[in-house]
Amino acid sequence: MHKVKNKDIFKASWTYDKAPESTDHIQIKKQYDLFIDGKFTKPISAKYFDTINPSDNKKIAGVAEASDKDVDKAVSAARKAFKGWSTLTGKERGKYIFRIARLIQERAREFAVIESLDGGKPIRESRDIDIPLAANHFFYYAGWADKLTYAFPNRNAKPLGVVGQIIPWNFPLLMAAWKIAPALATGNTIVLKPAETTPLTALKLAEIIQESGIPKGVVNIITGAGETGAAIVNHPDIDKIAFTGSTGVGKYILKVTAGTHKKLTLELGGKGANIIFDDAAIDQAVEGIVNAIFFNQGHVCCAGSRLFVQESVADLVIRKLKDRMETLIVGEPLDKNTDIGAINSKKQLQTIDNYIKIGLNEGGEIYQPKCKLPKQGNWCAPTLFLNVSQSHRIVQEEIFGPVLTVQTFRTIEEVIEKANNTPYGLSAGVWTEKGSKIFHLTQKLNAGVIWANTFNKFDPTSPFGGYKESGFGREGGLHGLKPYVKFE
Numbered sequence: 001m002h003k004v005k006n007k008d009i010f011k012a013s014w015t016y017d018k019a020p021e022s023t024d025h026i027q028i029k030k031q032y033d034l035f036i037d038g039k040f041t042k043p044i045s046a047k048y049f050d051t052i053n054p055s056d057n058k059k060i061a062g063v064a065e066a067s068d069k070d071v072d073k074a075v076s077a078a079r080k081a082f083k084g085w086s087t088l089t090g091k092e093r094g095k096y097i098f099r100i101a102r103l104i105q106e107r108a109r110e111f112a113v114i115e116s117l118d119g120g121k122p123i124r125e126s127r128d129i130d131i132p133l134a135a136n137h138f139f140y141y142a143g144w145a146d147k148l149t150y151a152f153p154n155r156n157a158k159p160l161g162v163v164g165q166i167i168p169w170n171f172p173l174l175m176a177a178w179k180i181a182p183a184l185a186t187g188n189t190i191v192l193k194p195a196e197t198t199p200l201t202a203l204k205l206a207e208i209i210q211e212s213g214i215p216k217g218v219v220n221i222i223t224g225a226g227e228t229g230a231a232i233v234n235h236p237d238i239d240k241i242a243f244t245g246s247t248g249v250g251k252y253i254l255k256v257t258a259g260t261h262k263k264l265t266l267e268l269g270g271k272g273a274n275i276i277f278d279d280a281a282i283d284q285a286v287e288g289i290v291n292a293i294f295f296n297q298g299h300v301c302c303a304g305s306r307l308f309v310q311e312s313v314a315d316l317v318i319r320k321l322k323d324r325m326e327t328l329i330v331g332e333p334l335d336k337n338t339d340i341g342a343i344n345s346k347k348q349l350q351t352i353d354n355y356i357k358i359g360l361n362e363g364g365e366i367y368q369p370k371c372k373l374p375k376q377g378n379w380c381a382p383t384l385f386l387n388v389s390q391s392h393r394i395v396q397e398e399i400f401g402p403v404l405t406v407q408t409f410r411t412i413e414e415v416i417e418k419a420n421n422t423p424y425g426l427s428a429g430v431w432t433e434k435g436s437k438i439f440h441l442t443q444k445l446n447a448g449v450i451w452a453n454t455f456n457k458f459d460p461t462s463p464f465g466g467y468k469e470s471g472f473g474r475e476g477g478l479h480g481l482k483p484y485v486k487f488e
């Protein structure tokens with residue numbers, strides 16, 4: 001802290017000392033191979049790509065690029081393992097899944113640091129949210145493994161077979177957990193591909209899976225870019241695709257799997273409405289707005305990226321929001337004081353910058369706090385756009401960055417219409433002290449998840465998923481088991 005004289009106490013500028021998380025305890029290999037049939041295997045093409053730290057754009061490690069032939073090897077290994085795994089008792093399957101959960105907990109600190117290094121998110125978030133939630137997902141579904149007859153009474157639920165799972169870069173370990181845990185609990189075998197820019201925690205998870213002693217071939221983790229994902233999607237011996245990513249790629253997967261035997265779940269983009277009524281607890285709502293859009297740099301499919309404030313409190317909310325934004329710390333992801341870390345990749349930064357230009361060209365009024373951005377790496381200041389309307393592109397399209405559009409409304413009917421006026425339907429938030437208003441809105445809003453007086457709260461017991469162009473199928477909770485079983 002700066003030293004201040006007593007008389008200056010209210011004028012003082014408060015800053016925090018650096019509080020970096022140590023990297024001494026983590027182990028990262030120089031080069032990672034593909035995890036196929038229980039062992040790390042060199043890619044047939046012998047090609048590797050770099051995974052980059054987005055806070056300084058320096059290489060962290062080389063990662064194998066899986067070709068069609070590697071995908072084929074992984075699918076064959078998963079097929080071979082299916083018979084044994086699917087006929088193991090649920091209790092035995094559960095033991096392995098519990099073991100994976102405990103191993104993640106034991107190495108939680110290492111996972112958190114690697115997640116922040118590879119993806120740019122603040123260590124506070126990877127340490128307190130991503131990694132504990134990933135472990136909780138495994139714990140939760142481990143509990144279901146021997147209770148499927150209770151989950152689906154009198155329906156004789158059977159696993160589907162080999163499932164292909166493709167995940168994005170915004171919650172790398174958590175998305176892997178969302179996909180792998182229910183698939184294992186229901187007796188399926190897996191080929192999973194993490195995103196090209198954030199493969200490291202999935203590969204660490206592969207090490208844990210190997211250590212857990214789970215039969216070889218049950219989980220295969222292969223790395224590569226979009227072509228590797230497409231090779232998984234198009235492989236004829238895959239029974240189900242579970243995809244989380246952009247709506248564009250989701251549409252492609254929907255097309256190429258149509259007419260095949262493959263089952264499909266899609267978790268796609270969003271443009272969530274966050275609605276503040278005049279009877280809301282305003283200070284809490286302002287915290288909620290910040291959490292809804294600036295959590296994980298706004299790289300959140302269910303982010304509250306469209307703010308709707310009731311006109312009578314709009315000036316107050318916007319003033320308080322601007323004041324709060326002045327205090328946000330943008331910078332080094334490994335610093336425990338950081339609120340907003342690095343943008344995940346140069347490409348994503350360009351996308352966000354481009355949307356900011358579009359917003360300005362369309363006449364939006366921009367507000368960014370006076371924060372100092374580091375010189376190297378990919379950074380974006382938290383951004384508000386005022387004076388925008390439903391027809392603005394930045395209101396309609398998913399930006400996937402720390403950019404919030406602000407609109408006002410007068411009546412409930414008006415805000416419902418505005419909130420639903422989007423091709424997406426993933427999330428929404430409602431802030432009011434009236435329970436009846438909350439229930440009224442939750443009936444009328446077309447969104448898979450609606451939070452009341454909070455935002456971005458996740459729990460393994462609670463289903464998550466979208467409507468419209470946000471996809472279909474649910475992950476989490478009892479609902480999350482269903483996409484991995486068939487009934488005989």
Ligand code: NDP
Nearest residue numbers: 167168194195196225226229230245246249267268269301
């Ligand atoms: P992409 O759709 O580009 O990528 C998602 C995954 O699919 C990555 O592993 C990617 O590989 C892979 N992929 C890319 N092209 C293909 C293809 N033709 N066939 C099969 N797989 C492919 O999205 P982003 O990674 O850019 O993620 C951001 C988007 O994801 C946002 O729109 C966001 O809303 C959405 N998202 C949705 C979530 C949800 O739960 N609904 C959660 C998180 C994100 P690679 O990265 O290596 O190119």
